[in-house]
Amino acid sequence: MFQDLEGIEEKYNRLLLSLSDPAVIGNPQRFKDLSKERSELEPLVKKYREYKKVKKDIRDSRHILEDGQTDSDLRGLAEADLVELQKKEDLLAHELRILLLPDDPFDRKNVLLEIRAGAGGDESSLFAQDLCRMYTRYSESKGWQVEVMDQSLSPIGGFKEVILGIRGKNVYSSLKYESGVHRVQRVPRTEASGRIHTSTVTVAVLPEADEVDVKIDAKDLKIEAFGASGPGGQNVNRNYTAIRVTHKPSGLVVSCQDEKSQHRNKERALRILRSRLMDVAKQKQDREIAQNRKSQVGTGERSEKIRTYNFPQSRLTDHRINLTLHKLEAALDGDLNEVIEALALHFQARELDQQLERKGNLSNEIQL
8 A cells, every 4th residue: 555655646746846847837738637636646645644744753752762761751751642643543544545445437427316205295295395405505505506407396396306417526426325215204294183204205316427428329219399387287388398308228218398498408308318327337337346246235226215304303314324413404404514424434434345355355366
């Protein structure tokens, strides 16, 4: 690991020299590319330099303790420092291993976030609306742009389904662990007797595919126009502006009707279709990798319940990491940083364990 880190630090230093070269400064595209590469390496290099300083401080403390002429007061300080420095060394080494994990190729992508009402009827659609607001508020707090790609309203004003397009820096990296079944426990506004009901909503987070990621042959598409309609069966307009796109090889169907323009609805439908096709391919690849590793936790399918929102106790519980927060109102208002950061640390640590296990298996095979 440390040989890799030395090489990365040397590369970082070369990049700094290149960025001060007049020839590079005079080439805007070259300067932009090298600046991006430098910024990607900088967090790792800073952490490694911090680690090297702690290692030096440990050596200095041990030198003081080994010196027979050191007085008792200074020895006591050195012993206390050494204990703290060794704890810091272990923490930094763990953080460096996580930073060295291979990047998820989708982490920097924008996402399509699909929210669908599940079990629970009207109450489920109302909670889907609450989750839509939660993710919108969270996205706004991160400075991301949110666009409603498509929606289907329930008779009482909730969402049967809503698709959000979210664009910004590292959106998928932050939201990718939100896919799954979200359960709500509360007294529905339609419940006269005050009984607590349990309802579910499914969330799917798809990295948004570019045209270069997924190429769709026009002959594989069936595109139909139909009249858009709103709640209660009333026509949004009398023109056939809504679009339904069917991808014949996969059977995937996408409909969009929110825009007044047929062209815009078609454009949105194709964006959603590309992302769903890429997600199907990604899930297949993930299943194959998981089967090869034989080390899955659960099935990894979206049908698993991942989180419970309990209103009577103002409690949010993420079942994957056994995290419980008694700040439900804040979370539903978009304050998701604590749970999302905890999920990221958990899954990064799990990936690190799997990586070390693979290296151990490879080492055993070589010895055999």
